[in-house]
Amino acid sequence: MRETERGTRNEEAATARVGTEPEARASSSSVLGPRPASPHPGTVHSEKFSFWYGPKQALHDITLTMPARSITALIGPSGCGKSTFLRSINRLNALIIGARAEGRIRLDEEDIYAPGTDVVALRQRVGMVFQRWNPFPKSIYDNVAYGPRINDSPSRAALDEIVETSLRRAALWDEVKDRLRQSALRLSGGQQQRLCIARALANEPEVLLLDEPASALDPIATQRIEELLYELKQELTVVIVTHNLQQAARVSDYTAFFYLGRLVEADATNQIFTNPREDQTDAYITGRFG
Numbered sequence: 001m002r003e004t005e006r007g008t009r010n011e012e013a014a015t016a017r018v019g020t021e022p023e024a025r026a027s028s029s030s031v032l033g034p035r036p037a038s039p040h041p042g043t044v045h046s047e048k049f050s051f052w053y054g055p056k057q058a059l060h061d062i063t064l065t066m067p068a069r070s071i072t073a074l075i076g077p078s079g080c081g082k083s084t085f086l087r088s089i090n091r092l093n094a095l096i097i098g099a100r101a102e103g104r105i106r107l108d109e110e111d112i113y114a115p116g117t118d119v120v121a122l123r124q125r126v127g128m129v130f131q132r133w134n135p136f137p138k139s140i141y142d143n144v145a146y147g148p149r150i151n152d153s154p155s156r157a158a159l160d161e162i163v164e165t166s167l168r169r170a171a172l173w174d175e176v177k178d179r180l181r182q183s184a185l186r187l188s189g190g191q192q193q194r195l196c197i198a199r200a201l202a203n204e205p206e207v208l209l210l211d212e213p214a215s216a217l218d219p220i221a222t223q224r225i226e227e228l229l230y231e232l233k234q235e236l237t238v239v240i241v242t243h244n245l246q247q248a249a250r251v252s253d254y255t256a257f258f259y260l261g262r263l264v265e266a267d268a269t270n271q272i273f274t275n276p277r278e279d280q281t282d283a284y285i286t287g288r289f290g
Contacts, residue, residue: 042068042206042237049103058084060262071238073252081261082241090126127200131212133192135184143184147203170198190221207237257281
């Protein structure tokens with residue numbers, strides 16, 4: 001479901017303020033490679049994770065590992081649960097009245113649904129970028145500085161460094177360095193989306209979640225976003241929802257196919273697109289449904 005502009009802006013503020021129907025399966029599970037023996041933080045692992053919007057169950061027993069320092073693409077037709085799962089990784093769905101979850105999602109070895117979890121700290125570690133770019137009605141500088149100001153109250157010099165570093169990581173600094181005090185709303189759509197990425201990066205996350213970040217962009221802007229994701233995966237874990245199968249094949253290391261709230265198959269992207277194990281995956285990849 002497409003969020004309203006106000007709803008999306010509230011969720012953006014929450015993330016910055018970190019502060020043919022198949023037979024039902026008993027469990028949908030796949031592990032993308034071994035559990036990490038990696039010095040890098042940012043491995044996300046769900047274990048029999050289910051989710052409900054009121055009485056409607058949206059996810060069924062999802063077990064999936066998204067390794068650190070990689071890009072995992074979540075694919076599937078509309079309404080299959082991939083965005084619900086993505087938003088569950090930093091508990092944005094907790095903002096929805098009547099929503100509830102069962103099972104576990106771990107960030108490294110920490111259960112993010114455990115009682116007493118600091119959700120503000122979680123959203124600092126797990127950044128989110130939405131389908132429709134939605135910068136705050138502030139200057140470019142203030143958009144990027146928003147989270148650090150609230151979370152850490154850095155000095156002006158430190159904040160200047162954070163803003164420049166974040167904009168450089170988002171491949172936007174050279175385009176905006178001479179107009180940081182101008183309204184972010186004057187940027188192009190592609191620039192605004194990269195600004196939203198910079199705003200997320202300013203909190204130094206370990207994981208970056210992106211919900212169809214290029215679906216409304218032109219091909220040139222889309223290419224810039226994809227190149228940026230390739231660079232960012234050297235530093236952090238990226239999980240992306242996309243309806244664009246070609247994009248998933250281009251940018252991701254691993255791909256997970258969702259259908260009707262269940263995880264059908266997950267594997268290395270090359271394996272999914274060339275030799276999937278499940279007939280249903282093959283049918284979706286080859287365009288026979290979806």
